[in-house]
Amino acid sequence: MRTLKTTLIIVLALLAVPCISQEDSKSQAFWVHEDVVKPSMISEYETVCKELTDAMKTHNIQEMNSIVANLSDNRYLWVGPIENMAQLDKPLFATLAEKMGADKMGGLFDRMDKCYDIEQNYIIHLDKELSYMPGGITQTPEGQDYRKFHYFHYTPGNRAIVKKKVEDIKNLFTNKGSKLDYRVYRSGFGTRGEFYMVAIAAKDAADYANKISANNELMGEEWLKTYTDFTSTLEKYEAFEGNMRPDMAYAPGE
Structure with missing residues (x-):
């Protein structure tokens, strides 16, 4: 899998952490992954994302909990709370790959990769x-x-x-x-x-x-x-x- 696949897997899993879970904390760190989607590929990108969501619903994936936002300049943001950087080292999406098949899941990400040339990742608080x-x-x-x-x-x-x-x-x-x-x-x-x-x-x-x-x-x-x-x-x-x-x-x- 290419960079997006690995990164998106990380981001989706991070979203499983309850949002703003530490009420007594003064801040909450969030991992942000941005895809800058080509204008001509917006429809395909959204189709793939919805297919991924449907696959998680079909297989009742418990470890995933994702929200998505898109901006007027064709950026799509996948955002999730993190408690520490160690979370980035955990093996992710294993359950979905097992249930739907690694090849089929990989095919979704292959299609998604073609929809953009620019992606970036960072943390905000x-x-x-x-x-x-x-x-x-x-x-x-x-x-x-x-x-x-x-x-x-x-x-x-x-x-x-x-x-x-x-x-x-x-x-x-x-x-x-x-x-x-x-x-x-x-x-x-x-x-x-x-x-x-x-x-x-x-x-x-x-x-x-x-x-x-x-x-x-x-x-x-x-x-x-x-x-x-x-x-x-x-x-x-x-x-x-x-x-x-x-x-x-x-x-x-x-």
Whole structure:
């Protein structure tokens, strides 16, 4: 098997770890695998992924639990929590290979390999203290599959001041009683440069726009000043639209 097969196997197995399992922990590490799918191969890629999901359902694979997101720039993200790097050394997907046949499973990954030329892997950390979700942190709010991912890049020399500005933003949200939830992730091993990624969930793009508008009105001029102070410390800002893909996800018993 080529790199993708090995990596995807690792990522899917890592997703078996209960998401955000350590409630008393300040952060949770996540392994991220990205496939940058060729525009002409999106349909085939998704077909293969769904066939893989169906195979796991058919054989009732217990050790797998996967979620998938795709971004507007044709990136597909496989994301799973890890407790330590030692998890990456465990033999994986053995049960599925045994039940469906190694050749058949390998054939799925062979087809998937043809759908992209670029893949990358890295670790990010969900920062629970900097995130704002008063009702409890979850990566998959029910009925809200739309995502807006905001990437705030900064230089190592500005690390401390940027963190302070992120704390100021959460404090403002808390004091104003904002209804706009967000999760904050820090860059980790394997990422290019340092950044905070802020993920915001909504029903769709229109719902997201309405949430932002309502929040801006609630926060007033104090928000504009706080956000401007924050962005003045940054090196670069990027934003990407995306969607969670429950049709490509898998959880035992579902």
